[in-house]
């Protein structure tokens with residue numbers, strides 16, 4: 001997929017995908033969005049609710065790896081064991097991944113190790129450090145299968161207006177089957193259809209405050 005770099009509202013970079021007509025992150029701030037939606041409202045929320053020292057995350061749309069990097073940095077600092085699986089239909093080249101500038105937002109050792117292992121994480125589980133393991137499954141969401149169950153789903157697909165097939169009840173069900181009971185699903189978006197779908201799949205839903213530029217986002221917990 002052809003992509004171009006864009007500077008977002010908080011100074012962090014994102015990619016624009018002309019074929020889809022969509023950015024990889026919020027134009028109001030890639031770093032702020034990732035930190036607010038996925039790290040704070042997803043990972044930190046789950047850890048606080050469960051007083052856990054280990055956590056597993058399944059991400060839909062791994063892209064540049066920003067959500068993973070912030071999660072790995074947090075877990076390493078807080079001595080939490082992180083198992084992370086990213087689903088990505090169109091993995092980015094290593095050269096592009098090295099140009100994000102995301103080293104400005106984390107411990108440099110996490111960044112350097114990520115760049116070193118990234119090519120091997122495609123279809124192979126790799127250790128970043130004793131706390132963090134990463135595997136990127138190069139597949140479309142519709143083809144994805146796993147034997148594993150996860151504590152958290154980061155749902156970071158392109159917006160429904162550009163990729164409606166990612167947001168159908170069937171697509172959501174196909175990934176939510178891998179969430180453990182009590183597990184948390186977070187995404188930057190919130191729509192009537194999404195709320196109805198998640199309720200129909202047996203989730204309790206919350207309107208959480210959104211990232212800068214968005215009033216609300218969805219957090220849903222599996223019964």
Ligand SMILES: C[S@@+](CC[C@H](N)C(=O)[O-])C[C@H]1O[C@@H](n2cnc3c(N)ncnc32)[C@H](O)[C@@H]1O
Pocket residue numbers: 023024025060061062063064065066067087088089090091139140141142156157158159
């Ligand atoms: C909004 S971007 C995600 C940004 C990413 N989380 C990051 O931090 O850079 C959406 C991602 O979904 C991927 N994608 C598009 N169609 C997909 C599909 N059918 N299955 C899995 N991933 C898909 C895109 O290649 C892109 O990386």
